[in-house]
Amino acid sequence: MSTVRLTVAQALVRFLAAQHVERDGERRPFFAGCFGIFGHGNVAGLGEALLAGQDRLRYHPGRNEQAMVHVACGYARQANRMGAFAVTTSVGPGATNLVTGAALATINRLPVLLLPGDTFAGRVPHPVLQGLESPHDGTASVNDCLRPVSRYFDRIVRPEQLIPAALEAMRVLTDPAETGAVTLALPEDVQTELVDVPEAFLAERTWHVDRQPAAPEALARAAALIRGAKRPLIVAGGGVVYSGATAELAAFATATGIPVGETFAGRGALLSDHELALGAVGHTGTTAANRLAREADVVIGIGTRWADFTTASKTAFQDPDVRFVNVNVAAMDAHKHAGVALQADARVALGQLTEALGDVRAPAEWQERAATERGAWEEERLRQIAVPQDGTLTQAATIAAVNDAAGETGVVVNAAGSMPGDLHKLWRARDPHGKGYHVEYGYSCMGYEIPGGIGIGLAAPERRVFVLIGDASYLMLPSELVTAVAERTRMVLVIVQNHGYASIGGLARSVGIAGFGTHHRLAPDDAPVLDAPDGDGLAPRGGADLRAPAEPQAIDLVGNVRSLGVPVTEVTTDAELRAALAAAEGADGPVAIHVEVDRYAGVPSYEGWWDVPVAAQSDRPEVQAARRAYDEARQKQRHYLEVTP
Incomplete structure (x- = not known):
């Protein structure tokens, strides 16, 4: 040799x-x-x-x-x-x-x-x-x-x-x-x-990379379970997109009449204008997906690892006899929730299931229920993204403007804060291949957005990348704008300024600790800075009722972006944002838009819970109330152990 x-x-x-x-x-x-x-x-x-x-x-x-x-x-x-x-x-x-x-x-x-x-x-x-x-x-x-x-x-x-x-x-x-x-x-x-x-x-x-088909015996078990379902639901995960199975998912849903909810990684697996698309499911899900999930008797997970947000910390599926069919290339995920395991490639398995089910369709009343909930959610989505009468911006309205600018071929990237949940609910998927929505929520790593956007640009230079990033996440890895300039990444960086860790601020308020430690402000006399709509940036001094204003930190993100070689535009209204997005279309490298938004104008959680334990003992009445609510919500948690005959 x-x-x-x-x-x-x-x-x-x-x-x-x-x-x-x-x-x-x-x-x-x-x-x-x-x-x-x-x-x-x-x-x-x-x-x-x-x-x-x-x-x-x-x-x-x-x-x-x-x-x-x-x-x-x-x-x-x-x-x-x-x-x-x-x-x-x-x-x-x-x-x-x-x-x-x-x-x-x-x-x-x-x-x-x-x-x-x-x-x-x-x-x-x-x-x-x-x-x-x-x-x-x-x-x-x-x-x-x-x-x-x-x-x-x-x-x-x-x-x-x-x-x-x-x-x-x-x-x-x-x-x-x-x-x-x-x-x-x-x-x-x-x-x-x-x-x-x-x-x-x-x-x-x-x-x-060969496409593995489902074993005939497993396919027969899955088909029998789906055939007998009265309230079936599909949960599409990232495996649908990675497999290139978006067309097969649409065909399967259309053939069977089974409505579809989507995980974070699977968002966009089905076009939003499909009549059976319910959008996001789980803790950050839509009312449509979560209400049908609560009643579903057979759930078909395709390419999902059933993370806690998807299952709403094991509270999303409440039918006492709910059963699961799991299509996944990984055995570990295929066997979760005591499901019928179809260890197979998503594209191949969807074709096999379509053929095995023949003319089987979900009951008409279930399809009608899906259509009703879908219509009601669309009304709520439009209400959330509406621009306030004074023209100032909310995070939801910012997402809508970027969504329109991205069109069918643009790619939005995000990873951390409150924005992933808002995107999961509000984004309209228009790319038939499911590649227009890129939210990293397996690890939800602050700072991922800019370098992740560079990677997208290297993989798909023909696409425009829209990096949506909060001010706190931006501060994690702004150095990579230098790399974006060097790589000539066609990136539109939209910095949403809400002066701190707005997402965790909201979470901290929900567990009774008043947004402690989440606002970019200087506390007088080293007192802890609290953060709430009725006491923004106030620091307790000697007692609960003795408060003094906390001085805001002077953080010049616009100047920082500009110093790294990226042109930046400051906007405060919807009209200014849309004009800046239109102007960015012709840029041959990264450009940035700085958007000031209302820190407290958030999108609510729609009937989806997340298990965040609350202190079992505290002197704060707010914590005590939050613990009572937590204990009550926890009663709905369950292990999914039903065995399929």
Whole structure:
């Protein structure tokens, strides 16, 4: 067998550049490039290899290690997990900064390859700069922090270990059920050592993502259960979109008359103007979806992992005999809620179910109920997004303006605060492929929005990206605007200014602690700043009734955005916002719009609960009242254990 002598880093870069992925006869390179920040632990090894291999694997400089992983996640999601980025950092703080991004990737089942440098395998210059010394483990390094948030982890301490490690990494990255963050820790001395690698290792290799059908026996059980349902409901998750099964979902719903609710990742799996689309379901759901969920006797989950927001913390489905059918590529999710497990690709399984059910349709009265609730919700949605008579802006009206500007091909991205819930309820899905709605809510990571938007732009440069971000989330990772400028991302950054952590402020008020610690204000005499519509920014002084105004912090987000090279427009009315969005259409790089909104004009929760425990003992009457309400709501929680005959 002929071999090629290369450094370990050179061999790895050439291997990554040669990997392809294929599904449905469409073949494409798997890695779009490598984001990196260099330090002593990776510059001489991977840095040299990336420089030498620029014709094979493009290098993109990042500004923050966590953000680089977010970029990779945004790319992978927009590419339906059929493409990925590698990310390299030095050992030390660069490597530990990867942990948050890795958790986000793994929780959201998004492929990203992490290549952190590591301490010397030879251990001669030990302890090395930024290296962790453990008195009880000579093999430990800070990269071990990545083990619990990686789907696969390996440390390559000998050059010949590269080949099996790289192949295992690709196996996991391209497996729809197993994918997530993959970490190959690379000691800085090993990166630069020579290794004889077979030419076959460097040759083009295609990883086939085959569509798994449902087992005939499982399909028969599922069809029998659905056939006997009187009040069936579909809950569409991200698996519908990743599978490219939006058309099949629409066909299945139309053929059976079964209404459809959507999770965060599945929002947009069905066009909002479809007659059976109920929109968001769960804690941040619509009245239409939540009322039908409460009465459903058979729930068909397609590509959902049944997170707590989707189930309203196990209170959404209240029929005492409710049963579940779960279509999912991952066995863990297919078996949740004691459901009939169809471990299968969503597109294939929907076709199989459509055929198996034949002319079976949901009862007419159930379809009529769905239509009535759908119409009532649309009236409420229009009421929420209406602009106040004085023309000032609310967050809901801001979402509506961005929704109109995005049209069918624009992509909205968001991740944290109150905006994900408002988007989940209010957004009108217009893209038939389900790619216009990109809310990261598996990890709900503040700061994801800007780098995530860069990743979307890299995956779909023909689309305009609308990054909706609150002021607090913006402050987490504004540095990535520099990357957006460098990458010429066609991004419209809409900064919603509500002067602090508005979402948690509302949550804190609901549990009786008056928005404590959530407003950007200076407290006099170090007193705690409270935050409520009737006492905005007031600090208690010596007693509950002795209050003094707390001085607002002077935070110039407009100046900050401008200093990072992005033009910004300030707006205060709906007309100004829509004009700014229209003006941004012709920009060939990122532009920003700063929107001042009413901090307290929120969209309510519509019959969807979320389990946030309230203190069982407190001197505050507000906390005591919140605890009583919590104990009452908790009575509706249940385990779904009904066994299908």
